Amino acid sequence: MSIEKGKISNQQLLFLVAGFVLGSVLLVDFTVGITEHQTWMVILAGLAITAPVILSYVVLAKKFPGMNLVQINDMVYGRFLGKVISIYYIFFFSMTLSFNIRDVGELYITFLMQDTPFIFFLIVFTATCAYAVSKGIEVLARVSHLFVVSGLFVIVSAFTLLIDQMDFSNFLPFFELPFIRIFQGIHIVSVIPYGETVVFLMIMGCLNKTDHAVKKTFSGLLIGAVSLLIVAVRNTAVLGRTQTIWTSTSFQSIRLINIGTVLTRMDFLIGIAQTILIFFKCSLFFYALVVALSQLFGLKSYLPLVLPLAGIEVIIAATVFQSPVDHAMITLNAGIIYSAPLIFVFPPLSLLIAKIRGLPKLERGKGI
Amino acid sequence: MGKEMKFSVMSLTLFFFLSIALSGCLGAREINDLEIVIGMGVDKEKDSEDILLTAQVVKVDAAGGGSGNSSDGGGSKAFWNVSSKGSSIFDAVREMTHKTGNRLFISHNQAVIFGNDLAAEGLQDYIDFFLRAHEMRPTALILIAEKKASDLMDAKSETEKYPAMNIAKFVENYGYTSHFYKVNMKDFASCLMSGTTAPLVPLLSIVEEKEGKDIYVSGMVAIKNGKMVGKLNHDEVRGVLWVLDKVESGVITVSSPNEQGKAVLEIIKAKSKVKPELKDGKIVMNIKIKEESSLSEQTTTENLANDKALKKLQENSAEVIRQEIMAAFDKSRDLKADFFRFGEMLHKKYHKEWKALKDKWDEIYPTIELKIEIDTKIIKTDLLNKPVSPSD
């Protein structure tokens, strides 16, 4: 028996995935320091490399309809090992969530509201996420298209407003950087926006029909990837060489908007877009975290866990790093290493084992 | 449903109070408490390592007074130039609060003017604050004063209340002459980061008039390795802008076909393309310029509105453009300052070879050869078909 009773449609899955990937717009900035003007390639290459892995997620979810990741793990790896792997996943969800919460705080503390205490943003933001999670996945899925549409609107309008300042020769020379840096960039991109979609294994169990899940997931992924691409292209074309020095590339490029000295100072555009997109991403992670944990403990409802976990996440987010530099260093080095097996190894492995053991059929007759 | 509702209401209230209790005052600042800075000047302090920072602050009550009566009083200025010394710019900014009482608010800073001494000694060390400070915007203009930056700050324009705004306005409108162009903090930083490019920065001069001081842009200054190395006059700057594809409009004066008077052309559209070529260690820059202009004035009675005359004018204007470019290029060769950004262009096309070239760019640069191809067109003659002349 699954904890969540809400149902989501295939169409909503598309927007959920798109919104989730869009939630990583801020993280394009991470890779810029490494991959400079070749970031756009990295985003495309990352998608190409991650596509088969994501396919395995969807196939796995289709194989075990109505089940979430924790249940699948229990079934595939047995009670004990399954629990261990689930705990690993929960750790990953929790860490990623707190990193993302911290991102919002850093965004505000650096750019928009410098004099406000850092902890305030964390608390209020996490509280709002908790509110969203307490409403259930159905509500989040139903509003997902609004997040995607507003995110796209900001991204496209910022691109249009900056078109006169773009210098496309900034993309030249095409292949300059050493391959090791490109590889590093691809690794980051394939983990952070794309690979993190492993979180959907906690959500796809709620699908009412799994017929078009693959198509919809990949359409959503494509929307997200194209948006990331637009952002990366915009930043490189507008900022050129200087894009590597800023703490937030996107922010600086938006600050350059100047249409006839009337349309200036549009920082709020990116502020709003990034806040709501990261909010969406964080809510999904938060949801996955609470559901996974309550499934692990065998609770009937996940609601009692929301508040305590929100508190824990705020504390982690507030204390885990000293500064944005620290944050970037750890995420780029340790973060993507420890999460790699969760993203690239376990889901395909589960699929393989399930196939060998012929699992879901056997259990379906018993369970439901 | 009811359970969820209660739960969410509870969690929200709890977090709301918790957050307020934990964070206390949340950093609100009323507009009354801000000193709105609209311009900044940085000078070198004599005989010391310190710098002198001059900030132009909006004087709020004198500025308009709501009903607008005070503006014709003329007596009081709408701005206040505060200056302070410090070992660094940020030090000076904070030092200034001793005088202003409130903290400076520099988000609306339009322009940063560096004094001549400072520019000669090196800007590299002072540019960081203007990019790093969260209140500074990358669109702030960077300018260099012919003498001291602080002298420029109180030259009052007759139509604009604030000198800094006036400067920003005329720099913003450089396109009418294309005798200089605006450089903002981001562009300047970008040039400094390339390693080979020598950025140009507009140079502000003062001319004494009967009614006071007027400021104008007398040319541009070339900065190499963060230091000021030379000055370019208006024509030379336009020579650079032709190559950089930054000419918007402007005036080209050529002699008329019969050499008796002048014809004045206004640039309507200009487009340029540079193709670097690297052959056997020899660098050739192929510059293609397409220009369209209109006949705006003539000082002879000769009828210029015919094929033959226009063709001649087109040739003459092409020649003028070529001369401007060559003058600028000669200057850059003398200064060994790559303000044409040829280095970047080479890098983009030949990035493998570039690594070797980069280190000895100063020696290679003067050997660059230019191949200029100019295509000019006169597309209209404005309101007159014929000049005002006794009919024959």
Place this chain on the structure above:
Amino acid sequence: MFGYILKKIRYLSLKNKYMLQNTQPGENNSEPISPVLEINLEAIKSILHESSDVTIHEFNFGHERKNRGALIFINSITDKEEIHKNILQPLMYDVLLLKNAVGMDFNDIDTIRKNLISMTDNKKVAMLNDLLDSLLAGAAILLINGSKEALAIKSVKIKSRSIEEPGTEAVVRGPREGFVENVNENIALIRRKIKDTDLCVEKYVIGEKSKTDVCIVYLKSVANPKVIEEIRIRLKRIKTEAILESGYIEQFIEDCPYSVFPTVSNSEKPDKVAAKILEGRVAILVDGTPFVLVVPMVFIESFQSVEDYYARPFFASVIRIIRFLSYIISTLGPAIYVALTVFHQELIPTQLLISIAEGREKVPFPAILEAFLMLFAFDLLREAGVRLPKPVGQTVGIVGALVLGEASVQAGLISPIMVIVVSATAIASFAVPAQTDSGTVLRYIYLVLAGIAGGFGVIMGLLATLLHLASLRSFGTPYLWPIVPLDTAGLKDVFIRMPLWTLSKRPKAITWDSYDSYNQSPDLMPSPYNKDNNDPK
């Protein structure tokens, strides 16, 4: 733990309510009517505490005046003339004209009913409390000595207001009629718009003491039976003393009582209610008020006006977009101003910032307090203006605008830009009447959020509002339909109003049909005459 405490409190309060109900009188009177007239009369007199407006008329009738009867009615609510003419006169005199009256037993209520009473709306009652209910609802009660039943003859006389244009929903183009206080007349107004056999009226009597008539009206073939069943259940649940206005019903049946957003819409206009019934909604008419409730309600409905459909689509679309904008301004205006001027001054264009700074130079309060003062003054003026008699109300407006606005700016207490912001907010708040209440509450909430945390607070507030709205339902229909969940067919009539001939499907969320429900033929696009007919020759 808090949840547990809350639950306990709620349980206790519920218990108290039930106890109250059990002690109420009413059940004790359910004894049968006695065949002896005097006993009945005594009982009725004592129950009604010998009220002065109760008329008890005893009389003898029949050929030999041997039969005794009594007529009881409340003279304040019944039509005396009708009673005399159609009850007393036939009983006492017309009966003499009956030729074969000898065989008739005038002690039998059915004989009298069938032969003598010339009024249609009558029914037999056998229990004392039914008798009293009818009596209080305006019936004349005919008691016959020797009969175990009484006859309740309805003869209500109510002075009804004439049908006028409703004050709350004036239109430029459209019918000028509005509902009145009489529920029967209101049903008549709807019947006149929808002359269809499908139109159903169900009557309920709600209120222990008020015994108010509540009618639900719907189109049987279109309305979703689940919604109707849900309404029935919710109406039957109501156990209260009195229903004085439809607002009582609204508050007892709404889906989310903790929400600032209304989930039941109301209207005074028959054409609007008829249009909604035709879409498949259910109207709830309450006697004694011209405000008719309609469920289910969706958020978008608040931005649609009947005139949108009477005007041509272009103008209607422009006006609708303006309504959306004005709702945004009315809820967010002061909040955005405060967030910008207190937290995000770098986002204001330089010239504007200097102007604002000039205006605020002498203002001694923080911007948030300034905004609160102005909004408070505005709400004060509005409230005072509404409550006062009309001529005085206008004076309040003038005094408020002149003295409070002009003088406070002159005195430097309020900055002129704040006056502009608040007055723009005030004007905008009247453009969407259905959401004025929610707008006012939200305006203060967002203002507080902006004062505490600037733009961040406002964004978080908006997100929470969005999630709340998305989770709201009105009788099963998602409140934000067709935006959340997305229904592209429904979007034709949201931000812009597509031409009428394209709106051929009923809203899916209301009818809940799995198949499309058409209200008109889908090929109604107007085109000129047939070319053959149009031939000039």
